[in-house]
Amino acid sequence: MFVRVRMAPSPTGFLHIGGVRTFLFNWLFARHHGGEFRLRIENTDTSREVAEAVDQIQESLRWLGLDWDGSVTFQLDRLDDCRRAAEQLVADGKAYLDDGAIRFRMPNEGVTAWDDAVRGRVEFPNDSLEDLVLVRGDGRPTYNFASPMEDVWDGITHVIRAEDHISNTPKQINIIRAVGAELPVYAHVPNVNGQDGKKLSKRHGATGVDEFRKSGYLPDALVNFLALLGWAPDGETTIMSRDELVERFSLERVSSSPAQFDYAKLDWMNGVYMRALAEDEFAHALILWLGEQGYEWDAELVRKTAPLVQEKLARLDEFPAYARFLFEDVEADPADLDGGGPMLAAATAALESLEPFTAESIEAALRAAADGLGLKPRQAFQPVRVAVTGSKISPGLFESIELLGRTQTLARLTRAAAV
RNA sequence: GCCCCCAUCGACUAGCGGUCCAGGUCGCGGCCCUUUCAAGGCCGUCGCACGGGUUCGAAUCCCGUUGGGGGCACCA
Numbered sequence: 001m002f003v004r005v006r007m008a009p010s011p012t013g014f015l016h017i018g019g020v021r022t023f024l025f026n027w028l029f030a031r032h033h034g035g036e037f038r039l040r041i042e043n044t045d046t047s048r049e050v051a052e053a054v055d056q057i058q059e060s061l062r063w064l065g066l067d068w069d070g071s072v073t074f075q076l077d078r079l080d081d082c083r084r085a086a087e088q089l090v091a092d093g094k095a096y097l098d099d100g101a102i103r104f105r106m107p108n109e110g111v112t113a114w115d116d117a118v119r120g121r122v123e124f125p126n127d128s129l130e131d132l133v134l135v136r137g138d139g140r141p142t143y144n145f146a147s148p149m150e151d152v153w154d155g156i157t158h159v160i161r162a163e164d165h166i167s168n169t170p171k172q173i174n175i176i177r178a179v180g181a182e183l184p185v186y187a188h189v190p191n192v193n194g195q196d197g198k199k200l201s202k203r204h205g206a207t208g209v210d211e212f213r214k215s216g217y218l219p220d221a222l223v224n225f226l227a228l229l230g231w232a233p234d235g236e237t238t239i240m241s242r243d244e245l246v247e248r249f250s251l252e253r254v255s256s257s258p259a260q261f262d263y264a265k266l267d268w269m270n271g272v273y274m275r276a277l278a279e280d281e282f283a284h285a286l287i288l289w290l291g292e293q294g295y296e297w298d299a300e301l302v303r304k305t306a307p308l309v310q311e312k313l314a315r316l317d318e319f320p321a322y323a324r325f326l327f328e329d330v331e332a333d334p335a336d337l338d339g340g341g342p343m344l345a346a347a348t349a350a351l352e353s354l355e356p357f358t359a360e361s362i363e364a365a366l367r368a369a370a371d372g373l374g375l376k377p378r379q380a381f382q383p384v385r386v387a388v389t390g391s392k393i394s395p396g397l398f399e400s401i402e403l404l405g406r407t408q409t410l411a412r413l414t415r416a417a418a419v
Numbered sequence: 420g421c422c423c424c425c426a427u428c429g430a431c432u433a434g435c436g437g438u439c440c441a442g443g444u445c446g447c448g449g450c451c452c453u454u455u456c457a458a459g460g461c462c463g464u465c466g467c468a469c470g471g472g473u474u475c476g477a478a479u480c481c482c483g484u485u486g487g488g489g490g491c492a493c494c495a
Contacts, residue, residue, distance in 0.1 A: 264445065385455060
């Protein structure tokens with residue numbers, strides 16, 4: 001089967017995560033069948049166009065690793081073709097002039113129906129279809145005319161789009177029939193909603209691809225998560241590589257009911273992907289992300305710190321909270337030191353001339369110090385952790401101290417003990 | 420108002436008439452491990468919206484109700 005699909009965003013802003021899911025289904029379908037995936041910008045409504053949007057959309061797709069075939073096309077470039085097609089419909093008696101606009105004559109008896117690849121048969125009574133404007137008074141074609149015409153001209157075989165287009169489909173089908181072209185297969189995939197079942201919007205959290213990137217999600221994790229919103233290969237598998245998604249994807253298994261976006265599950269999955277990275281890949285992702293976010297932290301030190309936090313993070317943006325103490329001076333909250341004075345002193349003494357100064361020897365020295373005071377590890381190490389890292393939550397204490405170095409460690413222990 | 424779509428644990432879903440007193444994953448709760456936090460291991464909690472049919476048999480098929488969503492522009 002030859003397959004050519006298209007994604008047709010309008011350049012009105014950042015790529016919305018719900019749109020990305022539809023994008024992904026198109027992409028998976030095309031790649032699964034070894035077909036083509038086109039990118040088309042629907043920019044006939046120039047008044048709503050945002051200047052940077054076209055670039056941002058492409059940048060987001062590149063980041064997600066969703067590649068398209070051929071060059072990007074613009075609906076506006078086919079304005080004349082649309083006009084000509086409309087005039088032909090007028091000549092054929094299938095459309096008529098109305099107040100300077102050209103209006104399409106919809107059938108008013110019977111039904112318009114199609115076999116939707118995800119929903120099965122869908123029917124619309126024709127008397128509910130109004131004669132729609134093909135070309136506006138100012139000569140610009142409308143979406144419901146330009147879009148199906150472009151599908152025809154581009155030889156699109158499958159139109160895979162979100163369910164809010166269902167009611168446009170009978171209109172577009174009638175237009176395509178009127179120009180005597182072959183109908184594509186339509187597949188209406190379910191919408192993605194927010195946690196309250198309502199349309200996903202700002203108040204639910206991140207919605208733009210750029211925001212997910214900023215939050216420190218890995219593209220592979222996001223893609224895996226999105227693929228599972230409205231599609232499942234079986235009831236068991238959740239973690240799938242891109243190749244596996246491509247191999248297993250089919251429209252038949254796309255659900256017809258809407259899904260809710262669950263940030264908690266995304267976080268879990270992102271953690272799974274981060275832990276699965278090789279040590280240097282993880283460090284690389286971290287360094288890249290920190291750079292994008294404007295941190296000027298030493299890359300070598302980040303590389304050394306990475307292994308200490310790899311299994312603790314669900315998102316890259318959690319890194320600074322864990323590791324800030326290695327890159328900047330931090331101060332301990334006296335309340336958190338909680339009577340740890342004796343242990344702080346003992347730790348200072350134990351580390352002062354310890355050789356070698358390694359995680360292993362540090363651990364041995366601190367455990368001995370704790371024993372000397374008759375303290376349980378839990379009680380003993382917490383004040384040290386707070387003094388050294390400035391936080392009750394940190395990477396492994398001994399590794400952290402080794403990385404921080406003797407000088408800094410002693411300085412922080414002394415300062416905390418003085419409080 | 421009219422048209423269309425949808426309906427299994429809190430969430431994502433498996434289930435396409437018997438193998439389901441409904442399985443997996445996230446979340447949640449508990450326990451274990453443990454220098455904190457995570458991670459990991461084990462156990463557990465929670466669901467077929469409702470009412471009628473069809474059938475020997477229904478989560479699965481049909482009808483209705485209710486509930487949710489989408490659309491009805493010279494927006495896309």
